[in-house]
Amino acid sequence: MYVSIVLFTADLRLHDHPPLRAALDGAREVVPLFVHDRGVTDAGFAAPNRLAFLADCLRDLDAGLRERGGRLVLRSGDVVTEVCRVAAEAEADEVHLAADVSAYAQARERRLRRALEADGRRLHVHDTVTCAVAPGTVTPAASDHFAVFTPYFRTWSAQGLRGVLRAPRSVRVPEGIASEGLPSRTALPGVSRGLAAGGETEGRVRLAAWLRTDVAAYADRHDDLAGDATSRLSPHLHFGTLSPVELVHRARGKGGPGTEAFVRQLAWRDFHRQVLAARPAAAGADYRTRHDRWRSLETAREDVEAWREGRTGYPVVDAAMRQLRHEGWMHNRGRLLTASFLTKTLYVDWRVGARYFLELLVDGDVADNQLNWQWVAGTGTDTRPHRVLNPVTQGKRYDPDGTYVRRWVEELRGVEGRAVHEPWKLRDPERAVAGAYPDPIIELADGLARFKRARGRD
Numbered sequence: 001m002y003v004s005i006v007l008f009t010a011d012l013r014l015h016d017h018p019p020l021r022a023a024l025d026g027a028r029e030v031v032p033l034f035v036h037d038r039g040v041t042d043a044g045f046a047a048p049n050r051l052a053f054l055a056d057c058l059r060d061l062d063a064g065l066r067e068r069g070g071r072l073v074l075r076s077g078d079v080v081t082e083v084c085r086v087a088a089e090a091e092a093d094e095v096h097l098a099a100d101v102s103a104y105a106q107a108r109e110r111r112l113r114r115a116l117e118a119d120g121r122r123l124h125v126h127d128t129v130t131c132a133v134a135p136g137t138v139t140p141a142a143s144d145h146f147a148v149f150t151p152y153f154r155t156w157s158a159q160g161l162r163g164v165l166r167a168p169r170s171v172r173v174p175e176g177i178a179s180e181g182l183p184s185r186t187a188l189p190g191v192s193r194g195l196a197a198g199g200e201t202e203g204r205v206r207l208a209a210w211l212r213t214d215v216a217a218y219a220d221r222h223d224d225l226a227g228d229a230t231s232r233l234s235p236h237l238h239f240g241t242l243s244p245v246e247l248v249h250r251a252r253g254k255g256g257p258g259t260e261a262f263v264r265q266l267a268w269r270d271f272h273r274q275v276l277a278a279r280p281a282a283a284g285a286d287y288r289t290r291h292d293r294w295r296s297l298e299t300a301r302e303d304v305e306a307w308r309e310g311r312t313g314y315p316v317v318d319a320a321m322r323q324l325r326h327e328g329w330m331h332n333r334g335r336l337l338t339a340s341f342l343t344k345t346l347y348v349d350w351r352v353g354a355r356y357f358l359e360l361l362v363d364g365d366v367a368d369n370q371l372n373w374q375w376v377a378g379t380g381t382d383t384r385p386h387r388v389l390n391p392v393t394q395g396k397r398y399d400p401d402g403t404y405v406r407r408w409v410e411e412l413r414g415v416e417g418r419a420v421h422e423p424w425k426l427r428d429p430e431r432a433v434a435g436a437y438p439d440p441i442i443e444l445a446d447g448l449a450r451f452k453r454a455r456g457r458d
Contacts, residue, residue, distance in 0.1 A: 004031070014200065029174045031173060056198030070173045099125050200241040
């Protein structure tokens with residue numbers, strides 16, 4: 001009988017948690033540990049919205065552990081230093097940790113393993129905690145990863161998933177292990193006013209409601225901007241308050257085209273993880289270079305500011321950017337449109353947009369965010385890298401009566417119907433209704449021509 005540590009990272013739950021289950025098997029006591037990682041803060045990834053959601057998650061995790069006789073131990077600083085310190089205090093023999101894919105996470109794991117082994121302790125790393133199919137599990141014949149989603153999805157779909165683990169009934173924590181106090185979102189400045197609540201309890205309630213009422217229509221409605229018919233589970237997947245393995249099992253158990261489309265999105269998430277695991281540099285460098293000569297920030301400064309503030313003059317783009325600022329979240333179709341507008345219509349480096357999204361997105365994830373931005377910019381895995389999304393056409397297609405635009409662009413709430421997507425065409429009396437809404441910062445034809453020249457396709 002021995003003492004184990006479970007180091008929680010992006011897996012802040014009790015249900016379907018392989019590291020926790022493994023730590024409890026045979027151990028006399030277990031230390032559930034979370035370390036506020038100084039390295040994450042120093043790298044600029046500790047954004048207010050994610051810190052607020054994290055605070056909710058930690059408080060909920062602690063409450064769940066206390067219901068089972070345990071508690072969460074919180075520390076701050078260098079993860080390796082703090083884990084080794086807690087291990088010494090608890091006289092722990094081993095540490096259990098979920099695998100992760102970023103270069104930073106992999107380096108942290110290597111450092112932790114060396115430090116623990118130097119003290120005579122073991123590190124156990126568990127796959128399929130933050131993904132359904134672990135990176136490297138499925139690979140094509142001539143590569144270490146899939147570079148195209150469709151063949152990956154076929155192989156991914158054929159994989160058998162592990163079973164879902166029940167939450168533990170009891171957790172015994174050693175006495176005398178000091179802990180910092182639990183954080184609270186109310187003490188954090190700069191949090192989006194409409195930010196959703198975090199925590200496993202909230203995530204499981206949302207999942208149950210989604211599977212019960214909305215997932216059946218997902219295949220038909222997932223691009224409906226005004227209908228808001230997506231699951232909104234991405235923050236819970238990012239923080240691991242929900243298990244992707246459990247989501248796939250439960251969705252497949254429902255059956256139907258809606259759940260098939262939803263599972264496909266979960267596979268996209270795993271796809272990006274296996275790309276980043278194999279090519280960590282893709283977090284900041286082109287996966288497939290197009291030799292772009294992006295506009296300098298000095299030249300594009302005013303355009304970038306207009307894009308950030310939601311005043312480009314293209315209503316669906318501005319609506320999505322204002323939703324991002326208010327909620328710390330954006331509809332997936334909005335993400336595609338805003339990213340295409342920045343990288344292809346304005347011809348601004350995708351890293352500028354990816355960095356801004358990470359400042360606000362509660363689900364801001366290195367793999368999904370960076371590789372989705374690259375997909376849209378044409379430097380990633382998209383098989384049609386030069387496609388450009390027209391915001392007017394897209395707005396009319398995915399927000400046909402303008403409800404989404406009017407919801408987020410206050411200046412246009414008096415403009416009725418599809419006309420809201422082209423306010424510059426309104427007659428004078430109608431134009432006056434639009435008030436201070438700006439004219440377009442660029443003609444779409446001019447942006448398209450510049451992009452084609454830059455890519456050598458004119």
